Amino acid sequence: MTMQFDTGLLIGGAFEPGQEQGEKVLNPRTGELILDLAEASTDQVDRAVAAANAAFGGWSRTTPAERSAALLAIADRIEAEADGFAALEALNCGKPINAARGDEIPAIVDCFRFFAGAVRCQHGSIAGEYLAGHTSMIRRDAVGVVASIAPWNYPLMMMAWKLAPAIGGGNTVVFKPSEQTPLTALKLARILAEVLPEGVVNVLPGRGETVGNYLINHRGVDMISLTGDVATGKKMLDAAAKTVKRTHLELGGKAPVVVFDDADVAEVVEGLRAFGYYNAGQDCTAACRIYAGRKVYDNLVADLTAAVSSIALGNEDDTTNEIGPLISLRQRDRVASFVERAREQSHIAVTTGGEVMGNGGFYYRP
Known part of the structure; x- marks a missing residue:
């Protein structure tokens, strides 16, 4: 049976092919070519960021119950298509099928379900009167558009870790998977387009030095999330400093x-x-x-x-x-x-x- 691949970039609510050069996606077990995947152009990045900004106003005003329901729906869809996701992850990463199906997919599903619960159970400091005649309170507001950049070692799991808390908190996302392992991200994009309002999540494959660099320096992005090495993390901080973007960096560990x-x-x-x-x-x-x-x-x-x-x-x-x-x-x-x-x-x-x-x-x- 021939495996089918999703290759369309998700921008707003529509799928379209990349406009720049193709990146070779290889099978690590054999070294053979799986496919050439065209990466996003700067115009496509601009439109994805614009779509995320347009969606933010409505999505950030949804209730925790509404966002929780969306996360649960995503989890259910991944679970229903677990074998397909596992086979694709095993092909693109070389992971043993038992590890992909038995270890990672259940953890990915659980991640979405965890944040579906967490978003409805947020705690905050009790309001108080700290100045006569005035009452203090804490209000939680979403940050805005998050540029999320994921690595190749756990492609679908990293996507879950980045998307679930971000969209659960009312943010919108432009997500860039690793150019080496984009296949499960593009498959999940189909589900996201069906479950979420247009523009809440956009998926753009491409290299770090091109798509990633343009994305982190984009003035329409409010926060940068990276899982990667220390050198890349330094570049992220430099980019964030120019427009005072918030950052979430998970860098190399020992x-x-x-x-x-x-x-x-x-x-x-x-x-x-x-x-x-x-x-x-x-x-x-x-x-x-x-x-x-x-x-x-x-x-x-x-x-x-x-x-x-x-x-x-x-x-x-x-x-x-x-x-x-x-x-x-x-x-x-x-x-x-x-x-x-x-x-x-x-x-x-x-x-x-x-x-x-x-x-x-x-x-x-x-």
């Missing part, structure tokens, strides 16, 4: 693990095998450094080496895979370069893996 001498080594190994390598380690909370006490060090290294060497990947039957390939050739080569630099150090030993897998995709054996 997750060191400290193992004390009285730790249960078997439990530690089980946790590290799962949370250090999930999503091929492409996770800002991946357990990436381990500091172990002297008494447990040797056993931990031996047991963790054995555990990691048993991680299943690259199997033809995708239901047996535990992790997938890296997202791109560039990323695979970058990871390989880290390992090669480590090999050159006299005090470092590579105890398992550390090699490119020659199966045509972007696999790297941990």
Whole structure:
């Protein structure tokens, strides 16, 4: 069965093709081309921002109950089409189908349902009289148009994390998925266009240096939301300073693990095998450094080496895979370069893996 792809940009309430050069969307398992997707032009960005501004007045005045109902409807639609979303995410990101279907889609659905509840349960400070003859109060107002820029490691989940609280709070959004992983965002755009009023969410694929840069500097944007690296975050802050945009930045993280001498080594190994390598380690909370006490060090290294060497990947039957390939050739080569630099150090030993897998995709054996 041939998989169908949504390729239209959502601007206002209509879908249209991108007007600029095509970006190659690849299958990380094979390195083969899935499709060429034309990115948005500056004119299309302008029209998407204008549509979001036009929608803001009405959407920001809806009641929490109305916005909650919309979020619940989106959740129900994703859940009803879970297999299609999972298959598309697995294709575009190389994720094992069990991880996409069993781990991520339920969490995405739950995200929309969580914020559907949260928007109806907002708390605020009690009003009081702090000056004779005057009563103080707090009023919650939506910010305005939010430019949301998502990364490639969890495309649909990041979209949910960004959209649900933003539109739940009465804001409108221009959303830019990663140019490497736009397919589930464009599929979800079809649902958003049916559930939400025109212009509340607009979806524009494209590169960061073109579409993203133009979007974050746009005077019609009131807030910038980014999940990405520190260098990009600095550019966001520079752009935000020009027009005093609000910012929400989730940048690169590190997750060191400290193992004390009285730790249960078997439990530690089980946790590290799962949370250090999930999503091929492409996770800002991946357990990436381990500091172990002297008494447990040797056993931990031996047991963790054995555990990691048993991680299943690259199997033809995708239901047996535990992790997938890296997202791109560039990323695979970058990871390989880290390992090669480590090999050159006299005090470092590579105890398992550390090699490119020659199966045509972007696999790297941990």
